[in-house]
Amino acid sequence: APVAAPAGDAAGADSGAASVTVAVVTPYMANATTKYAIDQFEQYGKAKGWNVTVTDTNADFNLLVSRIEDAVTQQVDAIVLGMGDPAQMTKGLEAAAAAGIPVFGLDAGNGPGVVLNITSDNGQLGQETAHFLAEAIGGEGAVVLFTHDPHPGVRARAEAAAAEFATYPGITVVEKKHIEVPGPVDFARSTTQDLLTAYPNDGDIAGIWAGWDEPALGATQAIEAAGRSGIAVVGIDGTDFARAEIGKGGAFVASIAQDFDGMAQQLAEIIAAYLAGEAPASESVQIPGVLVTAENAQ
Amino acid sequence: MSLFTERMGEVSVVEGMQPLVSLQRLRKRYPGVLAVDDVSLDLYAGEVHGLVGENGAGKSTLIKLLAGATTSDGGSIWVRGRQVHLRTVREANRLGLAFIHQELNLVPYFDAVENIFLGHLYPRHWWGGVDWAALRRRVRAVLDPLGVTLPLTVPVSRLSPGQQTLVSIARALVDKVDLLVMDEPTAALTSQEIEHLFGVVRALRARGVGVLYISHRLAEIFALTERITVMRNGRVVTTQPSSQVSEQRLVQWMTGRTVEALYPPRTPPTALPLLDVRRLSGSFCREISFTLHAGEVLGIAGLIGAGRSELLRLIFGAERVRGGELLLYEKGVPRGLCLRSPAQAYRAGVALAPEERRTQGLLLARPIYENTTLTFLRRFAWGGWWVRRRSELAATQRLGERLALRSRSLRQPVSELSGGNQQKVVLARALAGEVKVLLLDEPTRGVDVGARQEIYRIIGDLKAQGVGVLLVSSDLSELLGVADRLVVLREGRQVATLAAGEASAERVLGYCFGVQPAVPHPTRSQGGGDAGR
């Protein structure tokens, strides 16, 4: 059952929307897409007259729990979790629940204590990009995955992609490379150089599937610098630099754009409705991604 | 010679007595040098045994072998008739051996109390915490017989080297020991502390403790020991009852030559002023005034912690001046005021050889030649930039020869040199450029007789060239032998300025202690004097 907006006790006698405070906490602000989504959300929130606070913990989940607790201490009206896995912050979520503060996920995840999570369907992102890559290489050849399993979203994409590749009898996933963060572009670039050395002939590798756009960029650069042909790269997120690469018609053939703007906007609406006493219909809202290819890159 | 040695050895040994510690045919090789070569030595309970030898003769290395601080390449060590294999210092300590090593080995941020107690179990309160009061009492109990007073609650890094030596001495006396080994314990001490130390050593001897005593001050050796062992080039030359050798013989055994007049003949200073110190004050020193002339050696006397080193550092610009002024003269014309940094001092022709060679003087890990050329490096470089190693090596070779520096190679890290040779490197650096005023802080500390004579000769040469020398020394006979005038400091104040003619050991000591000189115009004491007694 929805809780009545607890606006009264936090900000005292102030009236109306001005007293609504929404705290956004995220571990991944250094990531451009996270930043974009949160910035968008902040704008929509401000447009509603909310006071939106944003906190980054720099990939530190322990601190993230603390930040949620800080928000609870400040008796905010709602907490938005920006792309962190709720499984790693149950303690904070429980504190929020105990204080009656609703928590919403922005591309985060579902779990106890999360009223609603709005997200791209990571499975769909992974599956569609994998599908595109598979088709692009003619359903045949060796494929390498660039992953980062500690990130649950990227992990889900990789699993979906692997499942998709498995449906092609001609495709084998020959390696799964863990890409280090920070510095993913350079890391992916060096890793790809080494891969190309290990698979020295044209055709040894047909495609590289990357869990997000930065490693895809690094892979593309290495392939082009080595002058290798016949290797296609796909990424995920549809960032502007990915679009630019795809537009050039090189090795980077596709990415998939998550509609962060739409997500942010919709989440703001849902929160507004929730604070007005209207419970969301389901725990999870999934926004489909839009494939970015040479045709629609620019 | 060897026949003679053996016969004498037999004579000196008390019939049927088992040696407390017996070293048999010990060897220790360092890369390129046999530091200890087939050394055998018996030490008896209740005997003070002197060990002498030139710098680098292998004395400290021998001690380290006995302490388990380094491993031998051959030979054996027997304690009370049983062979022992010392792998760590702890094992040596458990056998009742205690050591005062040549290089100060203190924990800089511990106070004297904790440094003295290092290696012992602290007394505790009933609740398990350290009983600091009891600890302090126990430390006082060790210090009192030594007759020394130390600031106990200050980190030892802020004590003067002399005070630090007292701390390491006290450490060796906390527990009951059977054999006490002292490697140049008095190098940084003045007569007062030496007196007390000797008292303690004699008391230990009376209790049946054996003592192995290393010193370059031969007077001390004669005053304290029953037998003397002389080492040279890693080998034992001879062991003799002290009463049967003369100082000349001893020096001859050590150096292979005779050392006649230790001090060069005194030449009168000029009247040309070089440096004028006017009411100079620092954090400890107060209102010191004197003038140093060209060709003059001005000695600075005082007890430990009297502020002598601080005075030199003030003049050198290495410490903040809190009052007074400093005038440097160029050809008799006053030039420039306070020196603000050592760099400025060097530019003005003032050089310092600091007292603490390891912490203040040397880059231990760097080769000898880099240490000697450090200050005047630009002279050994094209355009002041591109270092010419060959000219550095040549200059170092020259300085080394002048100071009788003993090393395997000039590219050897200074850390591998013996203590006295390290001291020579410090001196070599100060002499590498042209200086007008030379500040020498304990220049002969740990230096053997031969090299000491050499250093005095160099001081004499510099004097003849018109250099002014400020000489700080804890060896009063050295001051009396070399200095043209003496400034006596006591607790940071200038208590007397004496011309060579007016100074005598008694008188200077009287000023040092703050009592009236017993003899108004005593005779001058010269030569290898006996400040130690």
Added chain:
Amino acid sequence: MGEMQADSGGARQGAQRWLRLYGTFAGFVAMVGIFALMRPGIFLSPNNLRNITEQVAILAIVATTMTVVMVVGDFDLSVGAMASLSGVVVADLLIQGLGVWPGVAVALLVGGIGGLFNGVLVAYFGLSAFVATLATMTAFRGLALFYTNGSTLFSGIPESFKLFGQGVTLALPNSVWIMAAVWGVTWFVLEQTTLGRRLYAVGGNAQASYLAGLNVRGLRLAAFVLSGVGAALAGVVMTSRLFSAHPTAGEPLMLNSIAAVFLGMTMFREGEPHVLGTLVGVLLLGGMSNGLNILQVNSYLQLVLTGLIILLAVLLSGLARRGE
């Protein structure tokens, strides 16, 4: 001379020591004051103070045992990776049905073994602490990732495991009690026992300690073992607090714990590490991040401010020292 000065000297020195404490400590107090003024009633509310202590508890555990390693003059870069590894181990064992206490014991054992490994490399094989623990950091990190295959462990951890990181006893979170216990024991050992003084001696001058008959190698080894166990304990508390184990969760602990010790060191004249200073360092870091968040400073600017505040706090104590 000097003897009569000894006592008054002691008193003076005590006063000076306090004055010096005021440096970094004054920075700390100023920070608290500013935050309290800017957000009256919030920063210093009991609730928020409790939050801060709870937020820093895990860091404080690691920083306290790190202090011991730094007391003997070494470093331990592997603590973060070790915390991750032990967190993953305990979570996995609990998920597989092992009891809570045995699970925790095994995790601490892992920490002890890791610390032993570091200690042997540094104390007995003479590797530089930096190289050795950097290498083991990389290895531990790989192990934690390999063990979990990169994923987060969370389902199947028994509720009773919440005890360490989420339970509350006498109005304070259990993690704070654990931290207090670790801190108290470490303080007692370092300041009040012969063992502790020997650790300090080794850090002050290893050669002197050896020549005074101390077992220098053993002492250095012990410090590393302690730091490994401390890191493992932090990993356990963290897993309990997050109620999930993430193979890289502990990583921020490494630089932060060293930073806390260094910050604390600035409070002492002779610059030796000290658990009291470490605690102030931890609180400075924790309070700052909490306060800046409460002030809702842009998260990128927060980083800039964090850097500047650390510098200011440390500069204060530097100036205090210079003034003497």
Added chain:
Amino acid sequence: MGEMQADSGGARQGAQRWLRLYGTFAGFVAMVGIFALMRPGIFLSPNNLRNITEQVAILAIVATTMTVVMVVGDFDLSVGAMASLSGVVVADLLIQGLGVWPGVAVALLVGGIGGLFNGVLVAYFGLSAFVATLATMTAFRGLALFYTNGSTLFSGIPESFKLFGQGVTLALPNSVWIMAAVWGVTWFVLEQTTLGRRLYAVGGNAQASYLAGLNVRGLRLAAFVLSGVGAALAGVVMTSRLFSAHPTAGEPLMLNSIAAVFLGMTMFREGEPHVLGTLVGVLLLGGMSNGLNILQVNSYLQLVLTGLIILLAVLLSGLARRGE
């Protein structure tokens, strides 16, 4: 005495020095040998060797200038953040239409100023290098993120900027040439000039250097400035190589560059930092990651192996030294 031995002693000592080099160096050679055997014709192919040099070029630049800071006995933790910052600055300036050379000059200037800041804090205000550069690292990082608002800069960088990181001259990538130039100059300065000698002296014993008339503060300051400029140069090359600027791209450089210097230090008897050693350290780190990739080892196991190989290499030199 012994004077006449000077020359032969020198030669023998030279031989010993080479023997000691064999420790870590032998580890390096063994690693190369193993990789070469396991992937014959691939690991040692000219193409792959070129790849390795290119991959390590940026790290080598930072590690080389870091060596200078470590020669004077300090640390610089801010190099990674500085590389990110300068990379972002040059990208932004070029995007805004500034010429390539002025843009690079400004980026290097940023590095110099950052280094100056570090140097003043450490040398003149007496802060510990760790605290000071940790704080500036945090601040620089915040600045880079704030400057770009966290996003990647890429569109609008002129093609001519590819010169630094992607151009090829005489069959070698320009980044490798830049690295070689930085290394060569640093080697010359450290080993052959009075400046270098003084830097080593300060690192060996700062107090003795001061009393020998060296400008200790100035020298430490200079080292930090150099390291700042080196980091900035690395940032420029990295931005050119990736043809895009990421506000956290330089971060892995920090630990890696320090690790490389430490690895190199194990090659020298007295354990002082040395650019030759640093280069071997960099190649060891780079060759290892390249080789393990080529052997197609699981990424997580790669971390474990990396740690173990570092330890092995270093242990070898430790044993060689002990054998003496």
